[in-house]
Amino acid sequence: MTPESTLRADIVEVGRRMYARGYTASNDGNISVRLGSDRLVMTPKSVCKGFMTPDMMCITDLDGKKLQGDRDPSSEMLMHREVYRQRPDVQAVVHAHPPTATGFAVAGIPLDRAVLAEVIATLGSIPIAEYATPSTRELPDAVRKYIKAHDGMLLANHGALTVGADLYAAYYKMETIEHFAKISLVARLLGGENLISRDEVLRLQELRGTYGIKAPAPICADPSTANCQVVQAPSSAGARLVPNVVRQAGESGADERIRLTYRELSALIEDAIRNVR
Numbered sequence: 001m002t003p004e005s006t007l008r009a010d011i012v013e014v015g016r017r018m019y020a021r022g023y024t025a026s027n028d029g030n031i032s033v034r035l036g037s038d039r040l041v042m043t044p045k046s047v048c049k050g051f052m053t054p055d056m057m058c059i060t061d062l063d064g065k066k067l068q069g070d071r072d073p074s075s076e077m078l079m080h081r082e083v084y085r086q087r088p089d090v091q092a093v094v095h096a097h098p099p100t101a102t103g104f105a106v107a108g109i110p111l112d113r114a115v116l117a118e119v120i121a122t123l124g125s126i127p128i129a130e131y132a133t134p135s136t137r138e139l140p141d142a143v144r145k146y147i148k149a150h151d152g153m154l155l156a157n158h159g160a161l162t163v164g165a166d167l168y169a170a171y172y173k174m175e176t177i178e179h180f181a182k183i184s185l186v187a188r189l190l191g192g193e194n195l196i197s198r199d200e201v202l203r204l205q206e207l208r209g210t211y212g213i214k215a216p217a218p219i220c221a222d223p224s225t226a227n228c229q230v231v232q233a234p235s236s237a238g239a240r241l242v243p244n245v246v247r248q249a250g251e252s253g254a255d256e257r258i259r260l261t262y263r264e265l266s267a268l269i270e271d272a273i274r275n276v277r
């Protein structure tokens, strides 16, 4: 068992890194770690994660009831509790509001396209848990739907949640999600992502075993299977990359777009105004 003093110090360090990287502002975010088999070390309510000290932490039981500490546990204690209930393998939970990933969560766009080989091999897909009022019982309900099959998810109009076999593993997944979100945003600004083909995704999934990566659930060909991750990866005959083909609902493809010069557009507008009169 990792000593309590080490876990307290690790939480302080991870909080400092999250704040320094802009993943949290003000008192946002929360962190917890299992302490042995029946307790948790958790960040307290209403403190900036960038300026915590080891003595600020709360010790709770697995129901989130405070056993020790001057401060009360995080207001998102219920969400952390739910994760530990659903995932006996999880040792640590990290919640933050990294701005680019949270932008995707606000826009309702999951990070589920097969784009980066290393993300496929580690996190797989990053879905969006339905909107829930923060710090209420709604949030654990929203998270429950995805947590068995995913180590990282976006929270609609809120932020992101990651879990891991230790605190640094959970924190690095938060870094990966934000990094992936930034790359996806840039690729979309540049015209859209080429996608990794379905066959290549299955090959990458096999590499998980080779490299000893413990993923929570397999990427399945049939998305209706329970406890599966769903990744958008088109089939292709032999090619490992498929040109930007996946579109958001309502988004038209390049070949369906109408291109007009400024002069043509002005003429059309003038014509329309004339008709209105």
Ligand SMILES: [Zn+2]
Pocket: 028, 029, 095, 096, 097, 134, 158, 159
């Ligand atoms: Zn939050």
